[in-house]
Amino acid sequence: MATETSVCDVFPLGSRLSERGRLQVGGCDTIELAREFGTPAYVVAEDDLRARARAFLAAGRAAGHDEFHVVFASKAFPCTAVLAVFANEGLWCDVASGGELHLALRAGFSPERIVVHGNAKSEAELRMALRHRVALIVVDNFDEIDRLERLLAEGAATDRSAQPVLVRVTPGVSGDTNAKISTGQADSKFGFVIDQIDRALARMRGVAGLEVRGLHAHIGSQLLTLEPFRATAAALGKLGAFPVWDLGGGLGARYTERQPPPPTIEEYVGAVVQAAHANGLGSGQQLLLEPGRALCANAAVTLYTVESVRRNVSHWVAVDGGMSDNIRPMLYGAVIEAHVADRFHGSTLCALAGKHCESGDVLVREVLLDDPRPGDVVVTPATGAYGYAMASNYNGLPRPPVIFCRDGEARVVARRESFEDLAARDVP
Numbered sequence: 345m346a347t348e349t350s351v352c353d354v355f356p357l358g359s360r361l362s363e364r365g366r367l368q369v370g371g372c373d374t375i376e377l378a379r380e381f382g383t384p385a386y387v388v389a390e391d392d393l394r395a396r397a398r399a400f401l402a403a404g405r406a407a408g409h410d411e412f413h414v415v416f417a418s419k420a421f422p423c424t425a426v427l428a429v430f431a432n433e434g435l436w437c438d439v440a441s442g443g444e445l446h447l448a449l450r451a452g453f454s455p456e457r458i459v460v461h462g463n464a465k466s467e468a469e470l471r472m473a474l475r476h477r478v479a480l481i482v483v484d485n486f487d488e489i490d491r492l493e494r495l496l497a498e499g500a501a502t503d504r505s506a507q508p509v510l511v512r513v514t515p516g517v518s519g520d521t522n523a524k525i526s527t528g529q530a531d532s533k534f535g536f537v538i539d540q541i542d543r544a545l546a547r548m549r550g551v552a553g554l555e556v557r558g559l560h561a562h563i564g565s566q567l568l569t570l571e572p573f574r575a576t577a578a579a580l581g582k583l584g585a586f587p588v589w590d591l592g593g594g595l596g597a598r599y600t601e602r603q604p605p606p607p608t609i610e611e612y613v614g615a616v617v618q619a620a621h622a623n624g625l626g627s628g629q630q631l632l633l634e635p636g637r638a639l640c641a642n643a644a645v646t647l648y649t650v651e652s653v654r655r656n657v658s659h660w661v662a663v664d665g666g667m668s669d670n671i672r673p674m675l676y677g678a679v680i681e682a683h684v685a686d687r688f689h690g691s692t693l694c695a696l697a698g699k700h701c702e703s704g705d706v707l708v709r710e711v712l713l714d715d716p717r718p719g720d721v722v723v724t725p726a727t728g729a730y731g732y733a734m735a736s737n738y739n740g741l742p743r744p745p746v747i748f749c750r751d752g753e754a755r756v757v758a759r760r761e762s763f764e765d766l767a768a769r770d771v772p
């Protein structure tokens with residue numbers, strides 16, 4: 345007798361194959377979603393986002409650090425509904441521009457739960473951060489200190505209490521990840537190297553209206569081992585005692601069934617808390633983590649429709665999206681997987697191509713699919729992080745909608761762009 349079967353945890357929590365072998369996400373049938381909302385479309389299991397947020401907070405409690413805060417790196421999925429879920433779950437928010445600050449405030453994060461980043465913050469962005477009196481500004485370079493000093497002297501801060509700041513440390517630790525998403529090495533465009541820290545701290549302490557609260561380090565993204573995080577804590581521990589440590593994000597996600605699972609949220613938070621304690625962070629001092637990908641990558645899948653199939657050296661399957669909705673495979677060689685949404689477990693070796701006018705627009709170079717045909721719905725899992733965020737209109741493609749699914753109900757939380765949207769900013 346046919347029964348529902350669960351799928352690998354690369355897919356959102358609770359995803360299943362129905363008795364007919366059709367993928368369901370958040371209780372919704374993906375073939376019906378494609379029919380109702382069109383493709384390409386990002387489909388998010390709302391419960392998955394919530395479960396990961398709760399897992400982070402519970403792991404902090406279990407690890408025994410009382411002042412532990414989870415700061416969602418909003419760059420990973422800057423969609424209002426996603427931000428609102430995390431605001432509602434009690435997370436903080438990391439923003440890296442005035443636009444992200446605007447979105448975070450609009451989605452319901454109060455300024456005292458917002459951390460402002462950026463290696464090239466503009467005067468307008470710093471003014472905005474000071475005006476809202478955000479929880480923390482992470483200071484990245486000496487020019488930014490000069491700029492903050494000038495803005496504070498001009499009265500840019502509306503609050504009379506000092507603006508809390510962290511100093512961004514480049515700890516000289518490199519995570520074992522792609523160079524394009526590695527930030528902790530000495531020759532990074534981010535932050536102060538270790539031998540500049542004393543001077544940076546002294547300079548910041550000399551600015552009236554700034555309160556130096558502590559240290560920040562983010563060494564890279566898609567890290568699959570815990571050692572670099574421990575090394576970062578050890579590097580910060582050598583810089584002295586501070587009320588706040590922010591150890592950034594970086595925990596990797598699982599993108600394919602073949603990829604060994606990364607450390608769990610519990611293992612990661614446990615290891616980081618332990619390393620922070622071992623290197624001098626005491627109870628009562630704040631420990632912040634800034635996960636992006638680990639909170640949302642696996643919460644979403646992208647649905648596409650097959651447009652054409654051709655065979656030359658490879659068996660090319662071309663879909664109706666590509667690098668405009670998921671640039672990660674082209675930008676840094678990310679490997680993802682794909683399936684025909686109602687016929688998993690295929691055996692035809694295919695190359696899954698996008699529809700853009702670039703030879704490099706290939707979503708998956710080698711994937712086993714079940715004899716795909718035009719009209720089939722193809723699904724790529726683990727597309728919740730840095731897909732929507734880095735989407736473009738290349739070749740005049742309207743950006744896809746975001747559909748939230750929960751308990752069998754689907755709702756559009758970001759609509760599909762229209763052709764009119766493509767010209768909306770053009771001045772006649």
Ligand SMILES: Cc1ncc(COP(=O)(O)O)c(C=O)c1O
Nearest residue numbers: 417562565593594634635636637
């Ligand atoms: C400062 C900072 N924090 C957090 C993150 C989130 O990283 P991830 O999505 O790998 O957790 C990033 C990503 O670039 C970052 O630059």
